[in-house]
Amino acid sequence: MPTTRPERLALTHATVVSRGRVEPDRTVVIDDDRIAAVVPAASGDVVRGARIVDVGGRIVTPGLIDLHVHGAAGYGFDDADRATVTTVLRHLAAAGVTSVQLSLVSAPVDVLAARVAELSGLVDGPPADAARVLGVHLEGPFLAAAQCGAHDPAVLLPPSPRDVDVLLEHADTLRMITLAPELPGAVEATRRLAGAGVVVAAGHSDATAGQLAAAADAGLSHVTHLWSGQSTTRREGPWRIPGLLEGALAAADLTAEVIADGRHLPPELLEIARRCVGDRLVVVSDGTAGTGMPAGYRYRLATVECVVGDGVGMVAGADAFGGSTSTLPRMLAHLHDDLGWPLAEVVAAATSRPASVAGVSGRRGAVVAGMDADLAIFDPGFRPWATVLRGRWLPAPPSGGPL
Known part of the structure; x- marks a missing residue:
């Protein structure tokens, strides 16, 4: 089930793919409905007070x-x-x-x-x-x-x-x-x-x-x-x-x-x-x-x-x-x-x-601080593992996605 409201999340050990780059072992910090920071996974202070989700090296994309x-x-x-x-x-x-x-x-x-x-x-x-x-x-x-x-x-x-x-x-x-x-x-x-x-x-x-x-x-x-x-x-x-x-x-x-x-x-x-x-x-x-x-x-x-x-x-x-x-x-x-x-x-x-x-590149389409907290997390083969939408955590169904 999705969370009922946005929260402070930290997605750790993420392979972030955004803006033409592939950056392994990153932490993506989400505060309310915005991306607050994208930092090396070892950055401890920035995740204080966040619910930590270890994505295990999976691909995190916009x-x-x-x-x-x-x-x-x-x-x-x-x-x-x-x-x-x-x-x-x-x-x-x-x-x-x-x-x-x-x-x-x-x-x-x-x-x-x-x-x-x-x-x-x-x-x-x-x-x-x-x-x-x-x-x-x-x-x-x-x-x-x-x-x-x-x-x-x-x-x-x-x-x-x-x-x-x-x-x-x-x-x-x-x-x-x-x-x-x-x-x-x-x-x-x-x-x-x-x-x-x-x-x-x-x-x-x-x-x-x-x-x-x-x-x-x-x-x-x-x-x-x-x-x-x-x-x-x-x-x-x-x-x-x-x-x-x-x-x-x-x-x-x-x-x-x-x-x-x-x-x-x-x-x-x-x-x-x-x-x-x-x-x-x-x-x-x-x-x-x-x-x-x-x-x-x-x-x-x-x-x-x-x-x-x-x-x-x-x-x-x-x-x-x-x-x-x-x-x-x-x-x-x-x-x-x-x-x-x-x-x-x-x-x-x-x-x-x-x-x-679509004219929304100032808010969506990149995993960088200040953008909308809309993210997709994939297993190999682009199999859906979870989605973050409007800052809310949405785990994929047990089958790996309905479509």
């Missing part, structure tokens, strides 16, 4: 941040009530994911606006043992039908000024929107949304690199799940026209996501993203209601029926992925243990980098 997740454990954010959303947030917290953007799939604009309003009360307001909500991410409906993936093509449309007006009424909760830059009105919509502080991302798009660049000039700053629902190079006569993918990989300042579940992208593509995007690369789960559920389990992404396959979600009856069925820790294990990426690099991709994209 709490993981998932910018793109649709649900977990049998429930999706599109239609779950507040109590059920909170249940999902508890599952994610137990896995070490302490901050999330609630991602919604394409639906009519008025329906999405109403759903954003319903979810607004959860922004930084869930119970103490549930992951923090950074805001809502709308994946659609301003997407290209030819790149719809698991989105219902019947609800896709270009953004109108009226649509943008409706969404901007909820700008305090709407933190990110994915759109196709080539659609009529998309550049102007980007300018207005980005001007209101909404992160605009390119995705599910047939854009050329030039159209992506035009949207970036208007304020687009992020790219949704590289290679998934994206145009690539095509030929017009002898000429090669780079697509959204090449434009994203060649860009100097756009951040970009990968789904590193070992299913969406083979190792070679993940390595290309790593080399091209570098320290702007973010790992997201794109997790769904199928996360943590057995093979054959059926779930919906709005109107689209999906089924849990071999470690991934599939659109029922189609050759298309229906989101992932993995949490961020499993993806970090794939990158580090299977592909050999450096530990500090994979942790940054799920902590400091998404914190920067």
Whole structure:
């Protein structure tokens, strides 16, 4: 059971992974809901009056941040009530994911606006043992039908000024929107949304690199799940026209996501993203209601029926992925243990980098004094051992985590 209130904690013999460094044998001191100090494990005075927890050399990272997740454990954010959303947030917290953007799939604009309003009360307001909500991410409906993936093509449309007006009424909760830059009105919509502080991302798009660049000039700053629902190079006569993918990989300042579940992208593509995007690369789960559920389990992404396959979600009856069925820790294990990426690099991709994209890097994403006391403690293989959330100690369930 979690502690009922924040306390003074000292996590000793910790291997702290933060800000590009791996520092063994550290003590992390937590006072109330803030990190008070990170010191060598032998520093006795600083832990006076604290409840000491020996983590036995385990990895201690900032709490993981998932910018793109649709649900977990049998429930999706599109239609779950507040109590059920909170249940999902508890599952994610137990896995070490302490901050999330609630991602919604394409639906009519008025329906999405109403759903954003319903979810607004959860922004930084869930119970103490549930992951923090950074805001809502709308994946659609301003997407290209030819790149719809698991989105219902019947609800896709270009953004109108009226649509943008409706969404901007909820700008305090709407933190990110994915759109196709080539659609009529998309550049102007980007300018207005980005001007209101909404992160605009390119995705599910047939854009050329030039159209992506035009949207970036208007304020687009992020790219949704590289290679998934994206145009690539095509030929017009002898000429090669780079697509959204090449434009994203060649860009100097756009951040970009990968789904590193070992299913969406083979190792070679993940390595290309790593080399091209570098320290702007973010790992997201794109997790769904199928996360943590057995093979054959059926779930919906709005109107689209999906089924849990071999470690991934599939659109029922189609050759298309229906989101992932993995949490961020499993993806970090794939990158580090299977592909050999450096530990500090994979942790940054799920902590400091998404914190920067979400505009919360001054409070989260690093294990340093003064930051929010949101931490994840992992056994080898990124198996969840415990979470500290809002300064409260949350041991993982006996199974090592529910997801």
